[in-house]
Amino acid sequence: xxxxxxxxxSRTAVPPSLRLLAALLLALLLALAGRPAxxxxxxxxxxxxxxxxxxxxxxxxxxxxxxxxxxxxxxCGDGRVVITAARKHGATGVGIDLNxxxxxxxxxxxxxxxxxxxxxxxxxxxxxxxxxKADVVTLYLLPDVxxxxxxxxxxxxxxxxxxxxxxxxxxPEWPPERTERLDYKTIYYWTIKPEHKQAAR
Ligand SMILES: C[S@@+](CC[C@H](N)C(=O)[O-])C[C@H]1O[C@@H](n2cnc3c(N)ncnc32)[C@H](O)[C@@H]1O
Numbered sequence: 001x002x003x004x005x006x007x008x009x010s011r012t013a014v015p016p017s018l019r020l021l022a023a024l025l026l027a028l029l030l031a032l033a034g035r036p037a038x039x040x041x042x043x044x045x046x047x048x049x050x051x052x053x054x055x056x057x058x059x060x061x062x063x064x065x066x067x068x069x070x071x072x073x074x075x076c077g078d079g080r081v082v083i084t085a086a087r088k089h090g091a092t093g094v095g096i097d098l099n100x101x102x103x104x105x106x107x108x109x110x111x112x113x114x115x116x117x118x119x120x121x122x123x124x125x126x127x128x129x130x131x132x133k134a135d136v137v138t139l140y141l142l143p144d145v146x147x148x149x150x151x152x153x154x155x156x157x158x159x160x161x162x163x164x165x166x167x168x169x170x171x172p173e174w175p176p177e178r179t180e181r182l183d184y185k186t187i188y189y190w191t192i193k194p195e196h197k198q199a200a201r
Pocket of ligand 1: 043044045046047048049050051073074075076077078079080081096097098099102124125126127139140141166
């Protein structure tokens with residue numbers, strides 16, 4: 001048999017529908033293989049930079065976290081703020097972070113600290129969080145993220161709830177009631193007032 005005849009026979013042996021299916025599968029595999037790893041990582045509004053432990057301690061002291069109170073850390077990273085609130089202040093805490101790797105670390109750290117009964121870590125977007133049960137909200141985000149979050153805090157938090165932020169304020173719309181310095185770090189403190197609830201309606 002000539003090579004041309006052999007090629008013709010092998011082509012006609014495979015039905016066109018199967019050839020089309022094979023081509024589609026190949027294109028799909030190539031597309032998946034060529035996809036950059038970064039495309040699968042969550043698009044963070046703030047990069048991960050942990051708060052130094054002395055600053056965590058100062059934030060919780062400024063917020064005067066008491067036993068049994070509920071603290072939320074939005075963008076909780078490795079869970080250090082929530083875990084410290086549970087371990088040193090007897091609070092219960094919730095940490096929310098968009099990055100599943102951070103949540104896995106936070107859960108491992110809670111286990112090591114023996115506070116798993118009093119803390120909960122969840123993968124989620126802080127802009128979709130419900131913080132209405134919080135007595136205290138802690139933040140280490142960025143100025144524009146804080147400002148975008150401000151209406152959500154006014155709307156959801158109860159009167160008397162406290163908000164503490166590491167390094168960044170809330171802009172001119174919500175000046176802090178107190179400001180504390182620790183070395184080169186600044187901690188800002190606010191409380192929710194009836195007028196904030198009214199303005200959020
Ligand atoms: C500067 S770190 C602060 C970590 C921790 N709160 C602390 O003080 O150590 C900011 C965290 O926010 C998380 N993050 C960024 N964008 C987010 C979003 N839209 N929703 C939830 N978490 C987010 C990041 O993954 C990161 O862990």
